[in-house]
Amino acid sequence: MARKAAYNRVLLKISGEALMGEADFGISPQVLQFVADELVQALACEVQVGVVIGGGNIFRGVSDSARGMDRVQADHMGMLATVINSLALQDAMEQRDVPTRVMSAISVPQAAEPYIRRRAVRHMEKNRLVIFAAGTGNPFFSTDTAAALRAKEIGAEVLLKATKVDGIYDCDPVKNPGANKLELLTYDDVLTRHLKFMDATAISLAGDNDLPVIVFDLMKPGNIRRVLMGEQLGSRVEG
Numbered sequence: 001m002a003r004k005a006a007y008n009r010v011l012l013k014i015s016g017e018a019l020m021g022e023a024d025f026g027i028s029p030q031v032l033q034f035v036a037d038e039l040v041q042a043l044a045c046e047v048q049v050g051v052v053i054g055g056g057n058i059f060r061g062v063s064d065s066a067r068g069m070d071r072v073q074a075d076h077m078g079m080l081a082t083v084i085n086s087l088a089l090q091d092a093m094e095q096r097d098v099p100t101r102v103m104s105a106i107s108v109p110q111a112a113e114p115y116i117r118r119r120a121v122r123h124m125e126k127n128r129l130v131i132f133a134a135g136t137g138n139p140f141f142s143t144d145t146a147a148a149l150r151a152k153e154i155g156a157e158v159l160l161k162a163t164k165v166d167g168i169y170d171c172d173p174v175k176n177p178g179a180n181k182l183e184l185l186t187y188d189d190v191l192t193r194h195l196k197f198m199d200a201t202a203i204s205l206a207g208d209n210d211l212p213v214i215v216f217d218l219m220k221p222g223n224i225r226r227v228l229m230g231e232q233l234g235s236r237v238e239g
């Protein structure tokens with residue numbers, strides 16, 4: 001008999017930056033195809049998956065408002081960037097015959113369904129992949145916070161943060177070759193040590209609501225599936 005997955009329902013956060021690949025901006029077609037193939041493999045574990053995608057590969061409100069743009073305006077642009085990424089992933093999934101719905105927190109009815117929690121859960125029960133676009137729909141938040149929020153709303157058992165780094169480090173491993181990987185942390189550790197892999201709002205929301213967070217390398221083939229099957233990869237944050 002096939003081994004059962006470790007979860008019934010998960011929320012997978014894919015950073016916008018990961019979608020750039022080696023480029024400085026935008027969506028790398030190769031990375032998009034890779035992520036879609038990884039998701040197809042992961043969905044074969046019979047886990048219900050909701051996805052939140054970031055937008056940092058196109059626009060990041062906080063950095064662009066620092067260059068003189070109004071922050072709320074910049075955040076709206078950032079949220080629309082996540083809609084673009086979500087539609088790109090939907091296309092790649094549908095090309096692989098995976099029924100996929102994009103549900104947006106900002107109204108774009110011609111392109112995506114509005115986010116309605118009960119409908120999202122229904123889609124997932126019917127084994128459709130649901131992509132939650134436009135973050136929380138509010139400025140001053142991040143897509144990590146949106147991921148923690150949607151995870152709790154849909155009853156996901158875990159928040160999986162798939163990123164370019166293979167876990168949580170005590171300092172930036174790209175800038176510091178001596179950085180140490182931290183495999184198991186509490187929410188308080190993350191906050192008191194100011195670990196930057198996720199913003200404080202997102203980690204507080206996860207901690208206040210007992211949502212475990214696993215951070216792992218998106219770009220290593222088979223990783224999403226491994227995590228779903230319960231392999232200990234990357235780093236884990238829990239209470």
Ligand code: UDP
Binds near residue numbers: 014054057143144
């Ligand atoms: N954003 C926002 N509210 C949200 C989620 C995102 O205003 O609830 C905006 C914000 O400007 C952010 C941008 O969307 O910089 C892209 O999201 P994020 O930076 O979280 O993407 P990632 O770092 O995962 O690529």
